Amino acid sequence: MINLFNKLVIFFLPIIPKFIVRMVAKPYVAGPTLEDGIRVVKELNSKGISATMDVLGESARKLEECQEAIDDYFKVLDRIAADKLDANISVKLTQLGLTLDREQCYQNIRKIVDKADRLGIFVRIDMEDSAVTSETIELFLRINDEFKRTGIVIQAYLRRSLADVVRLSAHKTNYRICKGIYIEPRKVAFKDKQTVNDNFGLLVDTAFGMGSYVGIATHDERLYWKGLELIHKHKLTTGQYEYQMLLGVDEELRDIIVQAGHKLRVYVPFGKNWYAYCVRRLKENPMMAWYIVKAMFGLR
Ligand SMILES: Cc1cc2nc3c(=O)[nH]c(=O)nc-3n(C[C@H](O)[C@H](O)[C@H](O)COP(=O)(O)OP(=O)(O)OC[C@H]3O[C@@H](n4cnc5c(N)ncnc54)[C@H](O)[C@@H]3O)c2cc1C
Known part of the structure; x- marks a missing residue:
């Protein structure tokens, strides 16, 4: 079916x-313009919800295209700072040339992170499909070595993720842990939903156990509960973890999480490339x- x-x-x-x-x-999707993104973030902030702003874009096909993404993120950072928003940013490395020239991509993300760091804004590097997992992690480690206000995403469906969390947690990495959105072959990813959920719990448990901050990114009520169990087990207080959700998904659960007193961050995608982005995501999954x-x- x-x-x-x-x-x-x-x-x-x-x-x-x-x-x-x-x-x-x-x-x-908040809308095609930066103003749309800012409006939605302000609405969320007024309800006590933090945000992460994502400028929708396609994987760069030419290095010249990356400059537009850098400029867009600069504008977002300036507005977050000027309007004193409770928001950080999420960035996809393929938008900055990861599949074209790794060194140039590093220079591009470094420019964004450097500006964000000077403004006191955190930058999360999103995780894309398994073809770029290793490069994304290696580039993150380089950036994180210089700028501590940075974090990465780990996907629970990937067979490699436990080893990645053990390695990265030695650096007290700040994670977003999610199930993973791309269709991956069985060789690299667990296909059974229960196994993905069990692995999600194992990854969060391992990261907490090694002293890392985790953004528990899910709309699955069972994983929300798993998060509660692990927060209790590791005796964590607010400030040592957060929940994360996508804009527009299960607002009832969103309210439940906020009313229970947890920090919640909502992912706010916006930008003029919303159509190409939506079509690509639908084809991918x-x-x-x-x-x-x-x-x-x-x-x-
Ligand atoms: C803040 C955040 C950031 C993310 N960043 C990444 C990333 O960097 N890389 C990556 O691979 N994946 C990312 N994801 C996506 C994630 O990997 C999952 O694919 C997605 O969250 C669905 O998994 P779930 O845990 O919500 O459980 P599911 O069992 O898949 O979903 C639970 C229920 O939530 C609803 N739901 C879930 N997702 C959607 C949606 N997109 N639209 C409408 N309803 C939905 C459905 O009703 C579904 O039945 C992110 C997710 C979140 C919340």
Whole structure:
């Protein structure tokens, strides 16, 4: 049933009019402009929720394209500082040339992190598909060596992740731990949902045990509970962990987490490349369309 649904999504995607994609994507993307992103962050902040701002963009095909992403992030950083927002930024390294020239990508991310650091703003490096996991981690370690206000993402579906957490936690790495969004081959990723959830718990437990700060990024109520169990086990207080969710997803759970007194951060994607981004994400993982259909009909 789900497989057929996935095939249908990929088949019909190219002929779905842009305005329908915009309608469907609306709750999940703040809008095309920086002002849209800032407005949504202010709304979240007024409810006691922190944010991470993500400028939507495609993987750079030419190194010259990276400068636009750098300029966009500079503008975001200036606004976060000027408006004193409770927000940090999330950055994808392929937008900064990771697949074209690793050294140039390092120089590009360094420019963003250097500016953010001078403004006292934290930068998280998002994790993309498994073809770039090793490069992303190595580049993060270089950046983190110089700038402590930086963190990375670990995906619970990857078989390698436990070894990565053990290695990275020696540096007291600041993590976002999530299940992982890309479709990966069985060789590199666990395919069984329960195993992914068990691994998620193991990774958070290991990271907490080694003294790391973890952003527990999930909308899965079972993993929210697993987080509670581990926060209790490691006797953590607010300030030593946070929960993270995507904009527009399960706002009821969002309220439950905030009312329970936990720090919560919402991921706020925005930017003029929202259409290409939505189409790419849907092709990469048609399950997202399934989630959206469920949300539209109020199903759980
Ligand atoms: C703050 C944040 C940052 C992330 N960063 C990354 C990253 O850098 N790299 C990466 O690979 N993955 C990232 N992800 C995505 C993550 O890996 C998962 O794919 C996603 O969160 C779904 O997993 P889940 O734990 O919510 O559980 P699931 O079991 O997949 O979802 C639980 C329920 O939440 C709802 N839901 C979940 N995701 C969506 C969605 N996108 N749209 C609508 N409804 C949804 C559905 O109702 C679903 O039934 C991030 C997730 C979050 C919350």
